[in-house]
Amino acid sequence: MRITRFAAVVLALSLPVQSAFAADGKILVGVIGSLTGAEATFGQSTRNGVELAASELNAKGGVKGKTFELKVYDDQGKPEEAATAMTRLVAQDKVSLVIGEVASSRSLAMAPIAEANKVPMITPSSTNPRVTKEGGKVRQYVFRVCFIDPFQGTVMAKFAKNDLKLSKMAILRDVGNDYSMGLAQYFTEKFKALGGSIIADESYKAGDQDFKAQLTALKGKKPEAIYVPGYYTDVALIARQARELNMNQPMLGGDGWDSSKLYEIGGSAMDGHYFSNHYSTDDPSPAIQNFVKKYKAKYGEMPDALAALAYDALFIAADAMGRGGDAGGDALRRALAATKGYKGVTGVITIDGDHNAVKPAVVLKIAGRAPHYAATVRP
Amino acid sequence: MRAWKSLLPFVLGLPVLWLIQLWAPPQIAIILVNIGVNVILAVSLNMVNGFTGQFSLGHAGFMAVGAYTAAKITLAFGESASVSPLVWNNGVFFIALLAGMGMAAFMGLLVGIPSLRLRGDYLAIVTLGFNEIIRVLIENMSWLGGATGISGVPPYTSLIWVGLGVLAAIVTARRLLLSTHGRALLAIREDEVAAEAMGVDTTGYKVRAFVLSAAFAGLGGGLLGHYILLVTPKSFTYVKSIEVVVMVVLGGMGSISGAVFAAVLLTSSLELLRGVDQYRMVIYSLLLVVLMLSRPTGLFGHREVWDFAKSWRRKRAEALS
Numbered sequence: 270m271r272i273t274r275f276a277a278v279v280l281a282l283s284l285p286v287q288s289a290f291a292a293d294g295k296i297l298v299g300v301i302g303s304l305t306g307a308e309a310t311f312g313q314s315t316r317n318g319v320e321l322a323a324s325e326l327n328a329k330g331g332v333k334g335k336t337f338e339l340k341v342y343d344d345q346g347k348p349e350e351a352a353t354a355m356t357r358l359v360a361q362d363k364v365s366l367v368i369g370e371v372a373s374s375r376s377l378a379m380a381p382i383a384e385a386n387k388v389p390m391i392t393p394s395s396t397n398p399r400v401t402k403e404g405g406k407v408r409q410y411v412f413r414v415c416f417i418d419p420f421q422g423t424v425m426a427k428f429a430k431n432d433l434k435l436s437k438m439a440i441l442r443d444v445g446n447d448y449s450m451g452l453a454q455y456f457t458e459k460f461k462a463l464g465g466s467i468i469a470d471e472s473y474k475a476g477d478q479d480f481k482a483q484l485t486a487l488k489g490k491k492p493e494a495i496y497v498p499g500y501y502t503d504v505a506l507i508a509r510q511a512r513e514l515n516m517n518q519p520m521l522g523g524d525g526w527d528s529s530k531l532y533e534i535g536g537s538a539m540d541g542h543y544f545s546n547h548y549s550t551d552d553p554s555p556a557i558q559n560f561v562k563k564y565k566a567k568y569g570e571m572p573d574a575l576a577a578l579a580y581d582a583l584f585i586a587a588d589a590m591g592r593g594g595d596a597g598g599d600a601l602r603r604a605l606a607a608t609k610g611y612k613g614v615t616g617v618i619t620i621d622g623d624h625n626a627v628k629p630a631v632v633l634k635i636a637g638r639a640p641h642y643a644a645t646v647r648p
Numbered sequence: 649m650r651a652w653k654s655l656l657p658f659v660l661g662l663p664v665l666w667l668i669q670l671w672a673p674p675q676i677a678i679i680l681v682n683i684g685v686n687v688i689l690a691v692s693l694n695m696v697n698g699f700t701g702q703f704s705l706g707h708a709g710f711m712a713v714g715a716y717t718a719a720k721i722t723l724a725f726g727e728s729a730s731v732s733p734l735v736w737n738n739g740v741f742f743i744a745l746l747a748g749m750g751m752a753a754f755m756g757l758l759v760g761i762p763s764l765r766l767r768g769d770y771l772a773i774v775t776l777g778f779n780e781i782i783r784v785l786i787e788n789m790s791w792l793g794g795a796t797g798i799s800g801v802p803p804y805t806s807l808i809w810v811g812l813g814v815l816a817a818i819v820t821a822r823r824l825l826l827s828t829h830g831r832a833l834l835a836i837r838e839d840e841v842a843a844e845a846m847g848v849d850t851t852g853y854k855v856r857a858f859v860l861s862a863a864f865a866g867l868g869g870g871l872l873g874h875y876i877l878l879v880t881p882k883s884f885t886y887v888k889s890i891e892v893v894v895m896v897v898l899g900g901m902g903s904i905s906g907a908v909f910a911a912v913l914l915t916s917s918l919e920l921l922r923g924v925d926q927y928r929m930v931i932y933s934l935l936l937v938v939l940m941l942s943r944p945t946g947l948f949g950h951r952e953v954w955d956f957a958k959s960w961r962r963k964r965a966e967a968l969s
Contacts (some may be wrong), residue, residue: 304926343926348883352876353678357922360674374880377799381877386674403800447794 295338296331296590296597298323298583299358301369301379306346311371311575315393316341317568318579319368325563326583332590337583340364348378355379359386365597366391368582371575373397376411383410389601391586393578394547401624412605412624414582414615416648418448421523421545422455422498424630424646428543429494429521430463432632432644439469439492441483441507443499446475452498452523468492473507475500480507481514488516496521501528505535512538519543527574532638539635543643547574548615549631551642560614574615581613616645654823657815665811677807681875683915684810685868690895690907691817692864697893698902699825700857701837703768706759706775707865707892709782712884713755714748714866715873716792719801721747722874727802741804745813745870752866753859755782760858765851767840779886786881797880798873805875813871817864821904824860833857837902898939900946905953910946 300319302312323337331337340362342354351370358364359382367383367390370376376395380403383390392400392413401411429435438460443449457467469490471483484507487495495511497504497520504526511520522544532539550561550571560580564572572580586601588611594604608620616628629647633640672680689707696704721744728736755778763774787795824830832853835843844850873879895914899906917935921928939947 305929309926342922343928345929346882348878348880349682349872349876352878353682353919354922356678357675372882374796374878374882377796377880378876378878380799381803397796399796399799445788447790 294335296335296366296595297338297340297362297364298586299355299362299364299367299369300339300341301344301351301354301358301367301375302341302371303346303375304341304343308346308372310573312343312346314573314575315369315371315579317564318393318572318576319583321564321567321576322580322583322587326587332587333595335595337587344370344375346372346375348375351375352378352382355382355390359383359388364388366586366601368393368579368586370395373400376400380408380411384408387598387602389586389597389605391582391605393582394575398623398625407623410602412620414585414613414618414626414628415547415578416628416630417625418523419451419455420625420648421630422452422457423459423648424545425452425496425498425521425523425543425632426456426459426463426465428545428632428644428646429496430460430465432646433494433519433543435493436465437468437491437493438465439471439487439490439495440467441471441473441480441487441495441497441499443475443503444472446499448523448525449498449500453496456496456498473499473503475503477503478506480510484511484514484516488514492518494519494521498523498525500525501531502534505531505533505539508535508538508542517541524574527640532635536638539638542635543632544635544640545630545632545646546640547630548577549633549640549642551633551640552631552645553642554645556612556614577614581615581618584613585611585618654819657819658812661811661815662808665808668811669807672807678875679916679919680807681805681810681871682919683912684807684814685872686892686895686911686915687814687908688817688864688868688871689892690899690911691814691821691904692861692868693892694896694899694902694904694907695821695824695833695857695861695864697896698900698907699830699833699837700854701840701901702764702854702858703772704775704858704861705772705886705889705893706777706779707861708884708886708888709775709779710752710756710862710865711869711872711888712782712786712881713869714745714752714863715869715879715884716786716798717751717866718744718748718870719798719873719879720792722802722804723798723800737802737804741809741874744804745809745867748866748870749863750866752869753863756859756862757855760855760862764854764858776886776889779884779889783881783884793880795881797878797882799878801873801877801879803874803877805871810871810875813867817867818904818908820860820864824857825904829853829856834902894936898936898946900948900950902950903946903948903952906946906948906951909948 589604594601899910
């Protein structure tokens with residue numbers, strides 16, 4: 270008896286509570302992030318960034334007199350939960366736009382639902398190309414405001430040739446990693462196109478401990494600098510062993526370097542190296558300093574790249590709505606696709622034909638076991 | 649007679665499932681699919697952890713094998729121009745699910761034969777290890793999509809498919825429990841040495857239960873992958889395995905209805921708590937603690953729903969006489 274009553278209560282509670290449409294004068298925006306689980310900081314930064322953007326936009330009176338209202342759902346870092354939350358946002362809450370997810374695997378679970386229901390979705394920080402383009406076909410309703418992985422290779426090649434004035438480079442890549450291979454390939458293409466030459470190309474496998482064989486081979490060719498587009502654990506060991514072999518060339522890398530562990534493992538061997546990233550809190554530009562100040566005042570911590578990208582995501586949506594996409598759906602999708610030269614915190618953003626953001630990257634120089642802003646490189 | 653009785657739930661269930669499929673709005677449908685998949689997982693894990701008393705922690709690993717096998721097959725078949733999509737899609741999906749189950753069962757056999765000679769905690773460690781090996785292997789195979797997984801999986805899973813899967817899992821578990829096989833499994837759970845002394849081939853029975861359980865885990869994986877249209881290693885971590893173990897323990901080790909009820913309760917409560925953001929995991933965990941403290945043998949203990957009906961009928965007969 271007790272059990273049947275309990276079951277009845279559970280059943281009654283699980284009946285759908287049909288939420289009312291957003292009241293007139295409101296634009297309902299769904300946010301999906303991993304607020305709990307192993308990657309909880311990802312989701313929390315994303316939510317904070319969108320919240321800050323919404324409060325600023327609303328303080329200015331919103332878009333065309335409509336204010337933003339957020340609906341934030343947690344996915345515990347699980348792709349199937351992201352799909353459930355997305356379905357609920359589009360089918361029950363009837364949001365006009367969804368912002369999320371950070372991880373590409375979870376954005377990939379959400380993208381087909383956005384497509385099927387014709388609800389635009391902006392992922393602030395999923396870098397996998399498949400999120401916006403599946404099997405050679407661009408997903409009509411899915412956009413991103415970050416650059417995709419291979420772009421960083423292009424950026425670093427420009428920086429090496431134009432800012433560091435290098436002409437003879439070597440590459441040390443992780444063969445088992447799509448990210449590393451992509452960056453290395455685009456770096457090589459761009460660097461050669463700019464008139465430089467790649468005089469050596471060596472490889473390693475993530476998890477290797479001894480890199481001396483590859484480093485000795487590179488040392489013999491005397492490159493001016495080495496491009497190492499790997500992850501921080503391997504890169505830190507490579508840098509240490511290079512110094513042990515008296516190789517003092519600067520090393521260049523991508524956002525895979527971005528971790529405090531890099532300095533813990535690599536120590537002073539990391540000094541003098543460069544890597545590309547989405548944005549830097551050191552960047553002197555007023556837009557960034559202003560954002561950092563407001564974010565710190567509200568949340569008491571420095572905004573990471575994920576928060577900045579999420580902040581930009583809502584502002585870009587607001588910009589598109591202001592250009593006539595305030596009805597959501599197809600109109601918003603067209604307006605988003607036409608985004609051009611929008612000045613965001615993470616740079617001037619243009620959405621290209623594949624719905625990727627074309628925008629500058631920042632290059633950071635490591636000194637004293639910390640990254641410092643060195644340059645902004647435009648695509 | 650008996651075989652006919654086992655078909656009855658499917659015959660009666662099909663029109664009901666069809667009606668649910670017609671009625672359910674998408675936000676309810678996806679929750680029902682999640683519930684259904686979790687019921688399949690809990691009922692099948694119950695065959696090993698509940699009936700046989702062996703502690704397996706690798707259910708998500710078998711799920712992954714089933715999901716990847718099924719997704720690869722449906723993607724390889726693609727769409728047909730000549731056959732009607734209703735027939736073609738469901739036919740391909742049926743073959744893919746069967747293949748996924750077969751592959752998962754084969755993996756279960758590979759893992760089971762060496763490890764089920766071990767007792768108690770050792771099996772937990774071996775299966776946990778298997779789960780991680782499968783996940784890491786997949787993450788490093790580019791033809792399986794690496795760490796991101798396979799996207800663009802065709803949307804073949806419907807509520808009817810999930811419902812049929814749930815019925816198949818429950819009917820199989822019940823028939824197993826009531827058979828000679830099931831009795832042997834229960835004997836192993838109660839006292840393995842005594843069972844062996846009575847002539848029960850303990851390893852053989854354990855391996856067969858394990859293989860059957862793995863096959864249904866593969867079915868669950870295949871169904872889930874074709875609903876969220878993505879198969880990724882992130883769905884099959886050991887955390888998923890532990891979730892299923894929690895469902896079995898909460899429902900009552902060895903009780904099929906307990907496993908079903910716990911899977912429904914836990915999956916739907918997470919959905920109901922969605923409104924409270926990150927605090928829902930606190931409430932969810934608190935719910936588990938309270939339930940386990942108040943009913944340490946699980947909600948149903950060793951009992952089943954049909955046992956209640958039987959005792960109720962007996963009581964009524966006594967009252968009448």
